[in-house]
Amino acid sequence: MAASYPQLALSTQLCLPLYAAARGITRRYAELLSEVGLTYPQYVTMLALWDAGAPLTVGEIGARLHLDSGTLTPVLKRLESAGHVERHRDDADERRVLVEVTPAGERLRDQVADVPERAWRGTGLGMKDARELRRLLDELLAGLDASSTS
Amino acid sequence: MAASYPQLALSTQLCLPLYAAARGITRRYAELLSEVGLTYPQYVTMLALWDAGAPLTVGEIGARLHLDSGTLTPVLKRLESAGHVERHRDDADERRVLVEVTPAGERLRDQVADVPERAWRGTGLGMKDARELRRLLDELLAGLDASSTS
DNA sequence: CGTCACTATATTGTGTACAATCTATTTGTG
DNA sequence: CACAAATAGATTGTACACAATATAGTGACG
Known part of the structure; x- marks a missing residue:
């Protein structure tokens, strides 16, 4: 007879409810955000920028959202082509990219309030x-x- | 001057910690699971099957994990080609696909206990x-x- | 016994996540 | 100053998520 593995029972897992609840609430946000053409990761990126009230580097956004450049770069490119942000290399340090909210991006804030x-x-x-x-x-x-x- | 939007402040959001914590713990599981060649969604799928102790349909797995066939089908195909599960159409209802753990999939349980x-x-x-x-x-x-x- | 609404799964297309790697800068250190 | 180590982003490749759609099978009803 196989061992029972109580530590693997679905009913005692904490990771599964965490995983499912995060996707569940994200899905609900996504439905509402689709009205203004934003995905959830795009929305939280805008939140970080609105919140800072000043341009942030990719790394600074990543620190706030726990995301790396591999995820953020495509998100930021889509936000830029939608006209919500602008990206330019930092003159003081050419390795860094500063992300700035445009006036259109600022107006978006009302629509998702x-x-x-x-x-x-x-x-x-x-x-x-x-x-x-x-x-x-x-x-x-x-x-x-x-x-x-x- | 722009309105302050306290309801959009990062520090008051509940969705962001939920989103970040779920990804954080998933990432930690993923590191450990990579030792046996499983991803996190593949692992929770195996958990559901081990837990049931009997073949489950795709829909039954989906109900337990809050995932739909669009996500599960490719996960199950990878688990099948890795030899952990087998899939066959249910004779009683040809619309359904029954997913069964193989002996190799059963042995995997020890390795992730x-x-x-x-x-x-x-x-x-x-x-x-x-x-x-x-x-x-x-x-x-x-x-x-x-x-x-x- | 058709056929039409319903159900179960698969497919397609878009957009993340993230590890690994690459490239361009920058920053010590001698 | 030369140059190795470190840093910031971008790129690549794999694997989800999920909405929308497609396909095939089932079952109730006339």
């Missing part, structure tokens, strides 16, 4: 649970960063 | 926090399912 509320509405997650979830995820992220760096 | 523990080690997430995180994610998943169905 209600997306978070619409996306989370109906998930049944209360304010208190949302805060607790956020705390646990931040703790997990900090742990992941710490142990991958060392 | 310690992956969850190794993946979570060092994240600093205690047993209590892990349980709480699991509860919140399940609640979120239930909410997402409920509001997408209606």
Whole structure:
């Protein structure tokens, strides 16, 4: 008879709900964002830029979103051809590329201002649970960063 | 002066930590799974099949993992060509495809038995926090399912 | 017994993710 | 200053995700 492997049982896994919940909420955002022609990764990239209020390098965006240039470069190129951002080499350091929000990209902000509320509405997650979830995820992220760096 | 859009501030977003944490833990699993030649989606597919202890249809796997055939079909084909599963049309209903774990796929179970523990080690997430995180994610998943169905 | 709505899976096309590698700069260090 | 090591992005190749569509099989109803 085969061993039971309780540590592999689907019902005890934490990674699967995390994986499924992330895709689930991302899918919901994506439906709302398609109205303005943005994908979810494009949206969070814009969030990072809007939030900074100043041009960011590719690396700085990557640090905020935990994404590398292999993912960001094509995302930024699509945002640029859509007219939401502009990219130019930094004169002070020609290795770096500065990404700047255009006026059109700034106007996009109005159009997505209600997306978070619409996306989370109906998930049944209360304010208190949302805060607790956020705390646990931040703790997990900090742990992941710490142990991958060392 | 531009409006401040507090609901779009990175620091208040819940979707971004969720997105980043899911990719972070998936990446860690992927590093460990590469030792046996599995990707993370291939691993969770095997988990579902091992867990069921009997052949599952593509749809049944999809229901457990919240994935559709567009994602699962290529994953299952790779698992099949690696010799971990076999796929055949269900005689009773030719629309369905039954996926069965091979003896080689069964042996794989031993080799990944310690992956969850190794993946979570060092994240600093205690047993209590892990349980709480699991509860919140399940609640979120239930909410997402409920509001997408209606 | 057709046939039409429904179901299960596969295919196609677009857009990520990410490891590995490449190229152009920059920054010590002697 | 020469030049090796380090850094910032871009490129390449593989593998998801998922919407939209296509295809094939099933079942209920007239």
